[in-house]
Amino acid sequence: MDTTTTGTQSLAHPTANANANADADAASGSETSKKPMAIITIGMAGAGKSTFVQRINSYLHSLSDSQGAAAEPGGGGSSETNEEEAEGQKTHRPPYVLNLDPAVTRLPYEANIDIRDTVNYAEVMKQYNLGPNGGIMTALNLFTTKFDQVLDLVEKRADEVDYVILDTPGQIEIFTWSASGAIITDAIASSFPTVVAYIIDTPRTNAPATFMSNMLYACSILYKTKLPFILVFNKTDVQPHEFALEWMEDFEAFQEALATHGTARDAEGEPTYMNSLMNSMSLVLDEFYKGIKAVGVSSFTGAGIPEFFKAVEASREEYTTLYLPELARAKQRREAKVREAKEESMRRLMRDLEVDRKKPGFVERDKWDPNYHDDEGEDGEMEDEEDTHVNVDEDELMDPREAFGGQYIDLTRAQRSAGGADMNWPRPV
Numbered sequence: 001m002d003t004t005t006t007g008t009q010s011l012a013h014p015t016a017n018a019n020a021n022a023d024a025d026a027a028s029g030s031e032t033s034k035k036p037m038a039i040i041t042i043g044m045a046g047a048g049k050s051t052f053v054q055r056i057n058s059y060l061h062s063l064s065d066s067q068g069a070a071a072e073p074g075g076g077g078s079s080e081t082n083e084e085e086a087e088g089q090k091t092h093r094p095p096y097v098l099n100l101d102p103a104v105t106r107l108p109y110e111a112n113i114d115i116r117d118t119v120n121y122a123e124v125m126k127q128y129n130l131g132p133n134g135g136i137m138t139a140l141n142l143f144t145t146k147f148d149q150v151l152d153l154v155e156k157r158a159d160e161v162d163y164v165i166l167d168t169p170g171q172i173e174i175f176t177w178s179a180s181g182a183i184i185t186d187a188i189a190s191s192f193p194t195v196v197a198y199i200i201d202t203p204r205t206n207a208p209a210t211f212m213s214n215m216l217y218a219c220s221i222l223y224k225t226k227l228p229f230i231l232v233f234n235k236t237d238v239q240p241h242e243f244a245l246e247w248m249e250d251f252e253a254f255q256e257a258l259a260t261h262g263t264a265r266d267a268e269g270e271p272t273y274m275n276s277l278m279n280s281m282s283l284v285l286d287e288f289y290k291g292i293k294a295v296g297v298s299s300f301t302g303a304g305i306p307e308f309f310k311a312v313e314a315s316r317e318e319y320t321t322l323y324l325p326e327l328a329r330a331k332q333r334r335e336a337k338v339r340e341a342k343e344e345s346m347r348r349l350m351r352d353l354e355v356d357r358k359k360p361g362f363v364e365r366d367k368w369d370p371n372y373h374d375d376e377g378e379d380g381e382m383e384d385e386e387d388t389h390v391n392v393d394e395d396e397l398m399d400p401r402e403a404f405g406g407q408y409i410d411l412t413r414a415q416r417s418a419g420g421a422d423m424n425w426p427r428p429v
């Protein structure tokens, strides 16, 4: 496994060849004809999502600029041209960026679509009498009602961009556990190859307990979205992320860290409840680590960003081989469920009819009554106790043959004239 500070770590991933395939693909230069890859950035408040989006945005801009400069006669290019060469002469175009955080006061990048242009978060709070989190949630819900239009806009630009980047609200649960977050994620993921970039504040995750809770959260998002997933250890300029990679790879190393951590034993020297819980949880997470990629980046210095994009390209492969078939299976399951529900309601209807027909007098009553109109009194009112017929003024009714241009078949009259006996129905022209 690659153990460079910022290297992409494909932790025994099921599609282990994906990186190699992606590179080979990149070398072929066929990306331009592909659909853009959507990157959904999710992370705890303050993990550095917006700074990360700003960094990858400026990275892609600089690649496309340097490409333009190199294409011009005498164009010198920049130091990042080397990175580009390393990526296999891939063509780069600036990304399409969506900001979904209605409460952010200052964005370090320019978003192509900004939720704040559509919904005024402060106004939502005032009008609906909500607190900050409720305000963000409602603003996102309101925005989601228009998301089909947003998707149209993105799809219109799909031929011109390689990446669609989504920045999500600071309060992670507002996006990950809300209906609107799920709708947006599903809508994007069913239109474009999609990857979730889970941003982690590395310096704040260096204690085993916080590391574990962060990983559990990441795990829950992975199993909820079922999308390709990249763990992005951010702020590596402050704290290198090797410790995290070691804990993820080597179960015993994590156990050791747990044992030596301050909260491992209580006053009597016994392992604390928390410690035992984390020991068993780490076994569960071992499975989770096998299926995801991890990369260390610094949104400040830009270190690790090329490796992040390699992981993204590898995820494109994963999306096609794992997520798309699963999406198709989910669709089939949904359709089968609807079919089954329809058949069940039809079966129930037939059963009810069967029961009704067994009731005394039902068959006699369930007959066509040719004297249907004879029930009316002189004033046109129904004489039956159960007045079940709709009373309409026939003078006001339009002649149906006029209304339907001769295509109308008056079944009542046809039936009346046939006296309820077998008859040949007139066929529409």
Ligand SMILES: Nc1nc2c(ncn2[C@@H]2O[C@H](COP(=O)(O)OP(=O)(O)OP(=O)(O)O)[C@@H](O)[C@H]2O)c(=O)[nH]1
Pocket (backbone or CB within 6 Å): 043, 044, 045, 046, 047, 048, 049, 050, 051, 052, 101, 104, 169, 170, 171, 234, 235, 236, 237, 238, 297, 298, 299, 300, 301
């Ligand atoms: N040292 C260092 N600081 C960083 C890095 N990335 C982000 N930060 C800082 O972390 C803080 C939070 O960054 P944001 O980008 O606002 O984080 P966020 O996740 O978007 O925050 P919310 O939207 O409030 O959840 C800011 O002070 C950033 O300057 C990094 O790579 N290195």
